[in-house]
Amino acid sequence: MSAEPIVRKVACPGSFDPVTNGHLDIIGRAAGLYDEVVVAVLVNRNKSSLFTVEERISMLTEVTAGYGNVRVDSFYGLLVDYCRTHEIPVIIKGLRAVSDFDYELQMAQMNRGLAGVDTVFMPTNPEYSFLASSLVKEIATYGGDVSSLLPVSVHKRLLSRLDEVRR
Numbered sequence: 001m002s003a004e005p006i007v008r009k010v011a012c013p014g015s016f017d018p019v020t021n022g023h024l025d026i027i028g029r030a031a032g033l034y035d036e037v038v039v040a041v042l043v044n045r046n047k048s049s050l051f052t053v054e055e056r057i058s059m060l061t062e063v064t065a066g067y068g069n070v071r072v073d074s075f076y077g078l079l080v081d082y083c084r085t086h087e088i089p090v091i092i093k094g095l096r097a098v099s100d101f102d103y104e105l106q107m108a109q110m111n112r113g114l115a116g117v118d119t120v121f122m123p124t125n126p127e128y129s130f131l132a133s134s135l136v137k138e139i140a141t142y143g144g145d146v147s148s149l150l151p152v153s154v155h156k157r158l159l160s161r162l163d164e165v166r167r
């Protein structure tokens with residue numbers, strides 16, 4: 001009788017409103033380290049977002065299509081509950097700067113304490129150390145060029161959404 005192979009799964013959670021090149025860098029590197037990467041989009045009813053969860057999933061699915069081991073899903077509630085249900089033992093988070101570390105460490109320790117789910121921190125590519133979806137949206141709203149910070153298809157969708165919002 002042969003033993004079941006161990007599938008190393010990792011969750012890459014976030015709001016992804018919208019996905020940026022910084023997110024994609026972390027997802028791609030995670031795909032090289034784990035057998036399966038589950039990009040988990042938070043359904044947050046308290047936070048207003050520019051894109052619906054379905055739109056965010058659609059953009060993520062499109063830009064990660066080149067990886068055979070990345071899938072996109074959404075979750076509501078506690079991330080550790082989602083991880084437990086889907087038998088995902090590890091969360092991966094990108095760290096842009098030291099300023100990210102305090103809060104990320106707090107969440108990592110809480111998640112480990114709540115459910116034994118570990119967190120692995122991955123330093124972001126320095127090229128993206130300043131990059132955040134919120135900044136991208138703000139800059140694009142006022143006409144700034146964010147084309148180098150987003151996948152081409154996401155950039156197009158962002159500009160057309162901002163156009164719709166302005167009307």
Ligand code: PNS
Pocket residue numbers: 013014015016042077078079080106107108110111
């Ligand atoms: O992209 P974001 O908004 O910085 O992602 C934050 C996210 C979704 C990773 C974090 O808010 C989260 O895990 N939310 C789920 C609720 C939860 O589990 N809270 C307890 C954290 S200790």
